[in-house]
Amino acid sequence: MKLQRVTMRNFMPYKGEVRIDFPQDEFRNVMLVFGDNMRGKTSLLNALRWGFYGRALGRHSMPIPLHEMANKDAASEGDWTFEVHITFEANGHSYDLRRRAEKRAAVSTPQRPEDFVQQVYLRKDGMAVQGDLVDAEINQIAPQQVSRFFLFDGELLQEYETLLIEGSDQGRQIRDAIEQVLGVPALIQGRDELATVLRAARKTQQQDLQRVAGLETHAKRQAELTARQDVLDSDLRKLVEQVERVHGDVAVLSDEIDRSQGVLAAKAKLDGHRERQKDIEAYRDKKRMERLDLLGQSWRDVLELKVSVRRDQLERDRRRLTEEMGNQAGVKVQIRQLQDLLKTNECPTCGQAMHDDRRTAIGAQLGRLQAELEQHTDKSAALQSVSAQIEALSKIRGVNVRDQLAQANRDLQAHEIELTRIENEIARLEDEILGYDTAELARKRQLRDAKLHEEGRLQKDIADRRSELGKLRDDLALLQRTIEGLSQARSQKSTVRAAICGEMESVFSQSIERLRDRLRKTVEERATAAFREMTTQKAYRGLEINQSYGLSILDELNQKVAVRSAGAEQVVALSLIDGLNRTGRAAGPVVMDTPFGRLDLCHRDNILSYLPRVTSQFVLLVHSGEIRRDIDLSSIAPRIGAVYQIKEITPRHSVIERETL
Numbered sequence: 001m002k003l004q005r006v007t008m009r010n011f012m013p014y015k016g017e018v019r020i021d022f023p024q025d026e027f028r029n030v031m032l033v034f035g036d037n038m039r040g041k042t043s044l045l046n047a048l049r050w051g052f053y054g055r056a057l058g059r060h061s062m063p064i065p066l067h068e069m070a071n072k073d074a075a076s077e078g079d080w081t082f083e084v085h086i087t088f089e090a091n092g093h094s095y096d097l098r099r100r101a102e103k104r105a106a107v108s109t110p111q112r113p114e115d116f117v118q119q120v121y122l123r124k125d126g127m128a129v130q131g132d133l134v135d136a137e138i139n140q141i142a143p144q145q146v147s148r149f150f151l152f153d154g155e156l157l158q159e160y161e162t163l164l165i166e167g168s169d170q171g172r173q174i175r176d177a178i179e180q181v182l183g184v185p186a187l188i189q190g191r192d193e194l195a196t197v198l199r200a201a202r203k204t205q206q207q208d209l210q211r212v213a214g215l216e217t218h219a220k221r222q223a224e225l226t227a228r229q230d231v232l233d234s235d236l237r238k239l240v241e242q243v244e245r246v247h248g249d250v251a252v253l254s255d256e257i258d259r260s261q262g263v264l265a266a267k268a269k270l271d272g273h274r275e276r277q278k279d280i281e282a283y284r285d286k287k288r289m290e291r292l293d294l295l296g297q298s299w300r301d302v303l304e305l306k307v308s309v310r311r312d313q314l315e316r317d318r319r320r321l322t323e324e325m326g327n328q329a330g331v332k333v334q335i336r337q338l339q340d341l342l343k344t345n346e347c348p349t350c351g352q353a354m355h356d357d358r359r360t361a362i363g364a365q366l367g368r369l370q371a372e373l374e375q376h377t378d379k380s381a382a383l384q385s386v387s388a389q390i391e392a393l394s395k396i397r398g399v400n401v402r403d404q405l406a407q408a409n410r411d412l413q414a415h416e417i418e419l420t421r422i423e424n425e426i427a428r429l430e431d432e433i434l435g436y437d438t439a440e441l442a443r444k445r446q447l448r449d450a451k452l453h454e455e456g457r458l459q460k461d462i463a464d465r466r467s468e469l470g471k472l473r474d475d476l477a478l479l480q481r482t483i484e485g486l487s488q489a490r491s492q493k494s495t496v497r498a499a500i501c502g503e504m505e506s507v508f509s510q511s512i513e514r515l516r517d518r519l520r521k522t523v524e525e526r527a528t529a530a531f532r533e534m535t536t537q538k539a540y541r542g543l544e545i546n547q548s549y550g551l552s553i554l555d556e557l558n559q560k561v562a563v564r565s566a567g568a569e570q571v572v573a574l575s576l577i578d579g580l581n582r583t584g585r586a587a588g589p590v591v592m593d594t595p596f597g598r599l600d601l602c603h604r605d606n607i608l609s610y611l612p613r614v615t616s617q618f619v620l621l622v623h624s625g626e627i628r629r630d631i632d633l634s635s636i637a638p639r640i641g642a643v644y645q646i647k648e649i650t651p652r653h654s655v656i657e658r659e660t661l
Contacts, residue, residue: 023641
């Protein structure tokens with residue numbers, strides 16, 4: 001299959017008519033569509049999906065209502081009609097597919113999908129295909145079940161990464177979707193139909209056994225088990241419906257919360273700024289009081305200038321008095337020593353009696369010292385008075401008000417500047433969230449969390465019911481074998497019929513498991529081949545598949561790699577999708593929206609080199625943060641057949657223009 005052209009008119013952001021031509025050369029089969037976020041890359045993917053299958057998907061794979069697909073600018077001008085026109089070739093035939101939706105005549109402003117009339121036209125080799133056969137014709141070429149493998153966005157990679165969690169319910173759901181693509185449901189449907197026939201046969205058998213003496217107990221037991229099975233089947237169906245409904249509610253609430261995430265973030269930032277504003281205002285008031293207190297003590301600095309002069313003079317006087325008193329004490333010591341010499345009349349050195357001339361000299365010296373001592377007055381009272389004055393004046397000290405005031409003013413100025421900035425930011429944030437009910441957003445967040453909890457509880461209930469049903473089926477099968485072993489029961493036609501139905505159901509169940517094993521092996525081989533081409537770690541031996549189609553990396557020792565990077569997860573998921581794609585359908589186009597979010601440049605090069613070789617056409621919808629035109633495309637530059645750029649006219653109007661690299 002090859003896409004030739006898609007033309008959109010008033011579809012989502014594409015007002016008027018927008019046309020894209022796909023490359024047809026077998027070698028130059030790569031097409032790049034560049035566009036910033038929110039410009040229309042996913043809408044282009046949805047145009048193909050809606051054109052082929054009549055449905056478009058939003059986040060979490062939730063269907064987009066028909067009335068949300070019309071271009072808003074065109075609708076405001078009264079034009080609610082939108083359509084997608086796709087031309088393609090497949091299996092040697094050319095096809096012309098048109099899907100159109102227009103407002104019902106009696107509706108002024110559509111508010112729901114029922115307000116539109118949807119029409120689809122298909123021509124095969126120029127001949128119109130009957131309307132009721134259009135879907136069947138498309139599903140022969142590109143079954144809707146496999147569309148997730150050739151029309152997918154980056155969110156699909158994250159979905160497939162959950163398959164690594166063995167036994168997870170989301171993994172089970174994706175596994176069921178995979179098996180639906182690979183053809184397993186045909187056998188499952190046959191087995192389920194046989195299970196219905198078997199249940200009816202066992203009920204007939206119960207009625208017959210109740211009329212046979214000695215078999216009443218077996219009939220009663222079988223009736224109890226069958227009734228319990230009916231109850232569990234009914235409970236399981238209700239639980240599955242309920243969990244799907246809750247999952248849808250969670251997805252809708254998550255989208256609403258995500259869209260309002262900026263408002264919630266602005267509200268949280270606003271609350272933080274208001275708290276900071278209060279802190280700054282409290283600090284400012286405190287500093288202002290400190291400044292007033294400093295000004296009240298500034299007299300100390302003025303007075304200290306005068307007091308310090310007198311204090312310095314008193315300090316000098318105290319040193320002088322202290323020195324004089326020290327001298328007086330020294331004279332007294334000398335006088336006592338001389339008096340002792342005269343009294344003893346002995347030389348303190350040699351112990352001999354002193355000569356008269358020596359005694360005369362000592363007496364003269366003693367007289368001079370006594371005369372000197374008499375001339376000095378007692379200085380202790382004066383020293384005490386000076387010390388008291390110094391102590392009193394020392395209590396009068398300055399507080400360096402000037403420097404402290406300068407520092408306080410600097411602190412106040414810095415906080416005033418920050419306060420002004422925060423007040424401006426508060427005003428901006430208040431304008432940003434004006435009109436939004438943040439309480440309602442908080443309510444939705446709490447409601448979503450509660451529903452997530454409910455979804456988890458329901459998943460556990462579903463697992464419990466499935467486990468109980470499995471045990472119940474085993475009990476019924478054991479009871480059936482017991483009944484078949486009784487001679488009086490074997491003759492009953494209903495017993496023979498129940499036995500045949502049971503054997504046929506067993507055959508189908510075994511066939512399902514054999515088919516699953518074979519398909520898993522095929523997917524594993526093809527995913528491993530893809531992984532070896534795309535990974536940068538060439539020492540890895542390949543991939544190993546589990547029961548849920550989850551893949552584990554095997555290292556050079558054939559052991560599972562326990563810790564994997566986010567980029568490795570994406571490469572494994574891409575390998576799985578490629579393996580499933582080539583197992584479930586013939587080679588065809590692949591359209592990928594934003595697939596390289598967590599990949600390094602080497603992995604990007606490997607993927608860009610590999611996928612064009614295994615697809616008829618490889619279309620990449622990317623933004624500038626994923627692919628740099630001048631650097632990242634060198635490995636596939638020769639294979640690029642077309643390049644387009646999505647450009648914004650208004651927030652609700654985009655156009656697509658062809659460009660060159």
